[in-house]
Amino acid sequence: xxxxxxxxxxxxxxxxxxxxxxxxxxxxxxxxxxxxxxxxxxxxxxxxxxxxxxxxxxxxxxxxxxxxxxxxxxxxxxxxxxxxxxxxxxxxxxxxxxxxxxxxxxxxxxxxxxxx
Amino acid sequence: xxxxxxxxxxxxxxxxxxxxxxxxxxxxxxxxxxxxxxxxxxxxxxxxxxxxxxxxxxxxxxxxxxxxxxxxxxxxxxxxxxxxxxxxxxxxxxxxxxxxxxxxxxxxxxxxxx
Numbered sequence: 001x002x003x004x005x006x007x008x009x010x011x012x013x014x015x016x017x018x019x020x021x022x023x024x025x026x027x028x029x030x031x032x033x034x035x036x037x038x039x040x041x042x043x044x045x046x047x048x049x050x051x052x053x054x055x056x057x058x059x060x061x062x063x064x065x066x067x068x069x070x071x072x073x074x075x076x077x078x079x080x081x082x083x084x085x086x087x088x089x090x091x092x093x094x095x096x097x098x099x100x101x102x103x104x105x106x107x108x109x110x111x112x113x114x115x116x
Numbered sequence: 117x118x119x120x121x122x123x124x125x126x127x128x129x130x131x132x133x134x135x136x137x138x139x140x141x142x143x144x145x146x147x148x149x150x151x152x153x154x155x156x157x158x159x160x161x162x163x164x165x166x167x168x169x170x171x172x173x174x175x176x177x178x179x180x181x182x183x184x185x186x187x188x189x190x191x192x193x194x195x196x197x198x199x200x201x202x203x204x205x206x207x208x209x210x211x212x213x214x215x216x217x218x219x220x221x222x223x224x225x226x227x228x229x230x
Contacts, residue, residue, distance in 0.1 A: 004159065006159075009157070032216075041125065041222070041223070042222055042223075043120075043206065043220035043221055043222045043223060044160075044206070044218075044220045045220075046217070046218070093159065093160070095159075095160075097214070097216065102213070102214055103212075103213075103214025103215075103216060104162070104214060104215070105214070105215055105216070105218070106159075107152075107159035107160040107161070108159045109157065109158050109159040110157075110158075110159060
């Protein structure tokens with residue numbers, strides 16, 4: 001099946017710094033990618049929908065100025081957590097939609113963010 | 117609004133035993149239902165999905181699920197589990213067939229021991 005990668009797989013940063021997470025579709029083009037957040041023992045919560053060449057659509061309650069999303073190409077979307085705080089520590093998962101596969105979403109392996 | 121409830125947070129079973137992971141949903145519109153599996157440190161992988169037609173859906177790795185509209189359930193079953201089935205399982209609902217806007221349950225940890 002289609003492969004989606006994320007980089008880094010884990011990151012530790014100091015409070016107040018910014019962290020960028022990359023999501024790449026390796027063998028297909030994705031005009032639409034999604035960013036999820038997963039707390040321990042919790043379900044995935046959709047944060048935003050990333051559209052290539054246009055602004056992301058954020059879910060209610062997600063701060064767009066804090067979680068910056070850029071979808072600059074058909075194979076890459078980035079999520080930047082700005083001025084990170086300990087409460088931003090979480091597991092961030094992206095997915096990419098393959099239009100040629102009926103719009104099926106393929107998920108990345110996730111990025112573990114720990115803010116000290 | 118749609119929601120998904122996975123009734124069991126953890127399900128421990130012995131190898132070769134049958135297993136059922138329960139999932140109930142609520143929705144005011146037609147729904148499409150999905151089961152995903154997440155192995156440690158990996159992304160979610162689609163196990164199976166119900167879009168329409170036969171209510172019994174067969175997926176990968178020997179799993180199957182039955183859509184029951186009257187009970188608003190979509191329970192996942194496997195007649196004989198393996199150690200390698202140990203993982204986190206997520207039930208999800210969507211209003212479109214591609215599963216674009218997925219609403220996930222909290223997940224069920226399946227632990228298979230010998």
